[in-house]
Amino acid sequence: MCTQLRFLFSLVNVLMLLLLGSPDPGAVFCAYAGYWFAGCALLTAGMLASALTNSATVAFVFGVVFCCVPVLLYHATDVVEWLASLVGGAKDLYTLRNALSALSLQQQLLDFSVGVLPLAGICWFIFFSLVMLYANLVVISKRRWAEGSEKSAGLQYLVRTLCVAVTCGSLLFMLSRMPLRADLSAENLFTLSDATRQTIAGIRETQRVTIQAFLSPEVPSDYVETRRQLVGLLREFGRSSGGAVEVREILVEPFSEEAEQARALGIEPVRLQYDRNGKRVEAEVFLGAFIQSASDELVIPFFGKGLPIEYELTRSLRTVSAEKRLKLGVLLTDAQVMTEGAGGGRWEIVRELQKQYQVVAVNPSQKLIPEEQPTADTEKPGEQAGEKPAEEKKPTEAFDVLLAIMPSSLTQPQMDNFLEYVKSGRPTLVFDDPCPFVFQTQAGLSMAPKMPKAGGGGMFGSPPPEQKADNGELTSLMTLLNVKWDNGQITYDQSNPHTQFGTLPPEYVFLSKSGRDAEPFSRSSAATRALQDLVLLYPGAISDRAGRKEQTFEPLLRTSRSSGLLEWDDYTSASFSPFSMAPSREIKQNIRRNNDGGGHVIAAHIRNESTESPLNVIFCADLDMITDWFFMERNRGMLDVQFDNVTFVLNAVDSLAGDETFIDLRSRRESLRTLKFVEDKTGTLREKLNVEEKEAQAAMDKALETAEKELRDEISRIEKDETLDDRSREVQVSQKEQQLNRQLEVRKEQLERDVNSRVRRSAVEMKREVRRVENTVRIVACIVPAILPICFGMLFLGMRNLAEQQSINPNRRKS
Template sequence: MTTLHKNSTKPTPPRANPGVRGSSPFRLPVIRAIFKRNFLSYFSNPAGYVFITLFVFVSSWVAFWQPVFFTNNLANLAPLNDWMPYLLLFFIPAITMNTWAEERRLGTDELLFTLPAHDVDVVLGKYLAAIGIYTVALAFSLTQVVILKWLGSPDMGIMFSTYLGYWLMGVMLIALGMVGSLLSANVTVAFILGAVFCAVPVFLGLLGSPLGGALRRQFEDLSVPAQFHDFGTGVVPLAGLFYFLSLAAAFLYVNMVLLGRRHWAGGQASNGRWGHSLARVVAVVMALASLNVLVARAGVRADTSAARLHTLSSETLTALKQIPKDRPVFIQAYYSPDVPREFVETKADMIGLLKEFAAKGGDRVRLNLVETELYSPQARDAEKRFGIEPRRVMTADEARQTSSEVFLGVAFNSGLEEVIIPFFDRGLPVEYELTRSLRVVSRSGRKNVGILNTDAKLMGNFDFRSMGQSPEWSIVTELKKQYNVSSVSPDASLPTDLDVLLVAQPSSLTQKQIDNLTAYVRQGGPVLLFLDPLPYENPQISPEIPRAPAGGPFGGGQPPEPKGDLRPLLELIGIDWPTTEIVWNPYNPHPALADLPPEVVFVSKNSGAEDAFNPSQAVSSGLQEVVTLFPGLLRQRGGAGLDFTPLLRTNQSGGTLPFSEVMQQSFMGPSGINPNRPHFPTGLAYTLAARVQGTPAAEADKEKEKAEEKTKEAKKKAAEINVIAIADLDVISEQFFMLRRQRAENLELDNVTFVLNCVDVLAGDDAFVTLRKRRPEHRTLSLLEAKNKSFIATRQDETKAAEDEAKQLLDKLQKRLDKEVEAVRSSKDMDERTKEIRVLQLQEIANRRLDVDKANIDDQKRKKILEIKGDTEQEIRRTQNEVRAVAIAIPPLPPLILGLLVFATRLRRENQGANPNRLA
């Protein structure tokens, strides 16, 4: 009603009411009051705790019950990460269905809208209350992290980013679920609408599947699971943060529009307002989509993992910056959706690092991650375009050994350059392989590595024994990935344009060839020497064994030219290499390899030798373990005037053996290792590899004589010796490359890393030296690992006992036979001829009986071993089931107990003041 002022005929306008639509928004007291009302009402009702208990139970079941959790053997929530977006499709609508629908059903919405509050205050109050409820539910699910702490040592940085991703998914989906609640007064319908609306961004990738090509990938990238993926691995991307928060803001705006329709719907004012509101919503969505694209291009990502799993090294960042802007690198990665347990970490590292490459490289790197199923169009594309084929790998799981075909390859293209990694074996250093391929494909110039032709035949040759072509050594294949590798003949002057020359077993060269090599070293050519007194893979090329004819011992023709004298070369580089001394050492850190002879020398940082790996040299610092087979030793030769720097050294518990006592000889040549060789410790440590640098004293003296007044200048003119010598050729044998690829017995040997470091340092290109030593640390289920190891150790002991028992039975049978034979031979009642006949008969009968007994003993042993293996697998399964039971039963208990307390308290309050007779 309007009133008239005195002396005025105009009506007085009404006062501004703060409760009407024109009041100022974002009033904190109002938002707080609505938040408190909705938040407390949820937790004052036991039904709310039922939903939370169910949510925690189901998420725990998904996280810990699936076999993939034990298969992966990682202390993280990866199984839950895959399912969390789909679990929220049911839990989020359960929270939001009452937000508006319950108000309308009870008729309290009209009372709510008469409050002195702006629409945005009402929406924010209810939205924050729903977020609060969801946050409490997530807090209860933190007991899953406690379970992981019990089982191992989870990376808390990854746990933080994972739960941040869970929370952001809920923040966005709650805003969407509230839209469904606003459209219906029926709670059930509101739940269904909320689930349908939330399913759109969750299943957006499937909606884009019929489109194919780049458009399909764009739809997949905009889906909730794709945006959450990085959070679950320990990365917080700015693009993911903005995606969830911007969509939450957009759907809150939709809530505002739908809530505001009550002001104009149904009258003349509604004409055109629907179209106007729809246009505003579309404009907001388009603006936020554009901002999402801009934020995604920024490539800002935070690595929250404690082990810095997703932080690129400085070498990788430098390689990314050096990519020409006009020649970007295209990366195609093909990987199987599911991989065996042994390849889980490798796949995670590969995908995570490639994403970092794309983020840090910007427009210089174009990445396409292709999930590849067998026999799919993607699989055919990988094979036809890049030759990437599935690799059949073996895995032992669930008490059986199975094989599966796995895609795990990457192709790099830039201009006309192409580098293919057909398969990532589990032992390969992922970042090193990716960065090396990236740098090689983006740079046109490669350095030159020469392989000197010696009897070691690193480049491969025609084998007269097998009458076939032997392949090149794996070290050559590895070097070709980074360098231009060529074969170098020692019969003429060696080329001077080489950055590094590899010489395997120079003692097999003729004198002329050694002289050519010596001249090359004197000129300052960088050389990597492999000096081995006994190459275990091919003892025929040992220094102490003369050269064999080209066609073998019966090859005929002219006798080969004898081996030359290597002493001039050794004197030039200041090294003393006794060709007849072989180093042995009893140190062996691997109980499973306890049967190895002491001539298999382990160089380890834990061997007790402080300088096992020279920490001041980039070649050797940071290495963990190197294994040599029947190696030699290196000493510094006095008076050479060169810097002799040991790189690998043994501890002082071993000694040396002469070649003649180690290798047995026969008419045909080397016939094997002497099993009865003695081992007497010398108490000395031995150098197995060393670097030699500097100007030889003799060379400096010559320059001095020519120009005494310019001594310093003369020394500068003298060529610098630059040599690394390794007293073992087997350090680069094929078996170590196989161990590196397969990481058999969980051995992480640095043989290949050490040799590649030597080549890089000699070539003056040490960009990858540090990168090769980097080992990402994935936290595993250490509790289960310890129990499984104890089970396996027990099985090994019992298996060995069964084998020993079988051997004892066989020895007993053999002794009984020998005793019977001896009784016949010592009998005085038979002549010698009769004795021989009787012995032969006895042996024939005994051998038949012995064969039967052997077969029975072997069958019993085999059955016992299978029984032991079965018992072990049952123990492992029983342990896993116990873990499952605890991991699923414990997390839901806190909300369940709290809900029961609330129910009991509420029941007690309802009964207070009631007539006891009515309660009876």
Template structure:
């Protein structure tokens, strides 16, 4: 390689392009198109994400026009002007010429891309918000690699002809597959083959860069394409050295074979790298693509497990989703890609972006029962319903886990990793759900069918869930028992449960002194257990015997008052008047003197930020127990301890708390109990007394009645003094995330994750404890949000004011009507019959007037509401249109100014050394 020749060719082509104003026209067109593709599509403002997703969709098509405009003159112009012979006779190799030409085209494209990047960043910074700088730069780096590959293809087209127009057309045609492969499903109906084709599209290869990840597979694909095409260019430029006749024909075959061999080599290399693509770097500021350390460790174990075959993951997502789900979709697709890349070929992901009524949608329903789910969306303050796909099926051998819909509140990484590792293991751990009066499983009775609770549905994704009848001795290979309101069991069932815990079975106990009637139809801890069901209709409802819950508490070394509940005067959401029996366990309690609301030393509770308990009880450690007692959840100290019967009768909880003397005590509502149990019931009294009285340094082992040492069994339990957070509504709130369709918007409590952590810990499965608490955040259009928030706030105030005026007017009209009736009743000159007739006459006539007046007031209010909504729409649209205008005006300013400067500089250069008379003569001719 001759650097001097390469540099000379590079400088000549590069300077000639930028010394001509025409070059700046092309740059202006490119910058405007890229800016429009970024900001003009409705999805940009609907998704409310400060990223370049819309530009990434259109960039291959924009480059399909812009790249040929750069490369069409690289060789065609040389041949048209006859300077190609001069260029080929200089003392340089074909490689020097091709590289010089290519580097000049690459430099021109790089400058154009920098113009585009700078202008789009200006529009963002002007008022849209601050995008993730790492994500922004990485996306443009992907565009740069794509441009390098397309430039090499465009140069091949330029070498094929000496006509600029034909060179431009050839450049588009040869580059078209890179863009068109992304829409392979338009012309290939078989989803399998369509996905195979689209895998090699520019859009698919840009996916990592679009998410802020620099991966070896993405870089190698574009560089491989560039190398192959540059080799073809060298073949085309070197054919002048070939002989004619048979010799020339044989060389064509020879070099064609070489090119095919290069394609096969680089193609195989890229297939291998794409399957084993662990060399990747997440350069985003928010680290939105990085897997947690726990996930990476689990993937390493999976990769080294020879017994695990390829795990197949089929993801079905809608091509377009509501703005509330835009970031969630990015997280899902990004996490799937990261899991596949880091698995060493053990995980194969197939993503199907399907429409609701397509053949693929029918396949998803038939094979996996994945169907589009209705979601509530909000557009410009108006709620609407839309059905979308967001389901995943994970298969390995004969096992599979299907998640029909991953809602936006579900941690994506946790859901996917749990499903993958669940099917990868030979057997699942078993959860035994103790049967109590709390209906968790689906059943059918005289009252009708009851559906399976969300808790059981969630547990089935990871465990083998078995319902345990405690009326019989609890024996079996259970990794953990779940007992919800065990006080509502018979004495025999309670004894069997206590025996199971004595025998070493881990147990999670949820016991509530005051279950909420809207959640559970079960008695509190100290309330009578009555027979319901059909017998209640015929005078039944007699009291049933209850087991003694104190036996279980004594075994676990706990002291719990079954009649007391905890109230707390703390509300992290002051805009919502939650009653004081809504007891929040919140990290904000640290400001009120609670050092650790969550036990940071226990993996069950560390890392949590907020839980909600409803009228919970509280527990204390029995000081005589030898078991280890670890509080997990602790309230603040603005609390009151009151009988649950008082809470049930109070109409105003706020007044009650204000009248109570708030204690300075923090109550424990959840604790972990661990240790060893020694069965001393059958010990010989004398031996026990002698062992206790001995003062030897070494402890004398306790003996049973046969004289053998007593075997100790492990005790492992978690006790929570509330069952209301197992209610299905908590699962729905969790799945819908911060923006949910309930009356509790922006709720961030993590009750479901905590319950699952409890069961995982007790079952000895600590793989997901950290992953379950992990979340990711994307940059949004903050200033747009602020502007639209102010507009919506004013709109809401106007509507509230109009509603208040309407209600006051209706109240005044009703008072006026009532006043007329009272005036008649106060008259003494009318007989009772006359008064009744007059009252009825007034009621008929005045009622009609009142109804018309109320109807008109409501119509006026609806008209005001509609006008306000239209005004809100105009203001929101105005904000968006303003930034769309910026996208038109700001980007081309810089290249236009440079083009004008170059034009006048060139004109000035042309006039240097020319006499004034000649200039005047030329002006007269012009």
């Protein structure tokens, strides 16, 4: 009865979660099921302790000891290593550690906590209960043993108990080799996806694929779950392939032959720091794979915490088993994403795309559309048969998708070739940026479309470089796409749902499904429908000019209504670069913003299926979202928020290539679940702060306008004074202008200080209110679950007192 009441009381926590947010019902159910199984199993251990003695105190101590055994198995190896160190034989016991941790209670509850009902985990609790119940049976039946036969009967039942334990352990080991489980999580993240099953089924048995996984026996605690998932998925791949995929798990210890073999295959260890026994330890960890088929091979150097393991394995399997990869062309621009050498090497986006596509560099100075090669029976114009042409040019390779990064840096001849390719209707992915933050240095901004091409000229007398087509405005491309894009205009967004990044300026645009505003991602596009969080740095904005009946403009990324636009001079200021000895631009620290109340499109898919002017272009007005940092962070997984920048880029390429096999798999992850109640309250406070900022800015503008009007009236009064001659009037007007301008500057500075002070006070007050809301929710979440048990406790106490009073003779009661 008490257990059932405790179970009902704990449901109040679930009710609080339902009121404050939207928890995963499958994960909640599995968590309750796991704790119920664990409670039942540990209860049998407590029953055994009670059966061993008549003393409640001793039974309690025995019960704690028995229940601690499966819990402390997780740390038992540390004790063994410590004892071994006392006798001078300290050594990391990898195999023993893995075996004992796999038998621990914490490891068995791990699957339950993520929404999975594992058969092996359920059987672990059942077999543990069976062993404990049999031991209870032996202890209880001990009182019926014949006198004088206790030793022989005790030995007999001890052997029987050990046999039961060994039998249960053997069955458990066999069941653990068959990873049967029920995935009840809302997104079914722990079940092989259809794309994975189709990929495995498509591998012919004659085309055998080998996966060699090089794994360190011991990894930091942060990577234990990653290693466990990797091993489990590899075994599932091998079991589901019917022999077509051979999986080899190779344990790699430092300075071993296996370590040298891994390095020879391109799998380098990653040096990680972690805490162990209170000490900061640094170790080289191997966690990579080498996938090989008869026709191709591929290396995954390291499975980081943020890397989607199933996607990486499935993509690698399909890549090495495919007879031919799709080809991706990367346009050579000033961004130098394909550059090898001292400049830093290729961008991570290229390395990532090379895992799936055949990536080739495309020279914009040549024709991008491959021309049909003449046959032996045809002759080129102006050539005689058997005569070698004066100059042979390597023909342009045909590719399935063209990736153009910063095409605003192209010269006019290069732009003509690029436009010719886009006009043909071939798939094109374009990234351009009015303020490429990634190229900012101590000398200021560089590579911005509004700035001239770098290089050449100067004191050495080298000729200046050929300038950008359309002065970097992409006018011809925008006219072709029938869209509007300003090469100096950026957008900002003051709606930031991630409080841990609250110190960043609004020009760091966060797009999130957890926001309170309109949908930031297109639900109809395969490239964006599964995205959850994106961050863009000083992005631009594009808009549709409309007017073409056959053309569609599908917004893919859009800011919230708490956003606005900034012109080039609003967020940058003139500076001087001591390195190039030339004028430069730098980003302002204090930027004046004015929300316009409408969302702005950052990326869009422009399509035209007509035969006269076909188009298939995805244009994104931000370059910083595909820089190396996001690819490295995706692998490391160090942030609390998992940004989908890499996913968006890869999805866009796949969508244009017409191969959407991996899009759903790549985007497969747990849905972002937040406390909507808290977000709604804090969002209202942030909107109030935005309104106050706008009112303060409007008041300052009005005050400045009034001061300027007074200046003009004063000057007008002097100009109309007929008692002054022309010379005196001119002098007095000039003096008055200087005096009033100084006063106006002082007044402007004072107003700006007042506005900044008012905004800071409002921001501090807003943060206090946010903290108050969070603390209120925290206190309510702690108090409300305790109310029901307290009420029941008081009820039972009152009923007990009432029963005691009724059972006492009235004559014995004190008056």
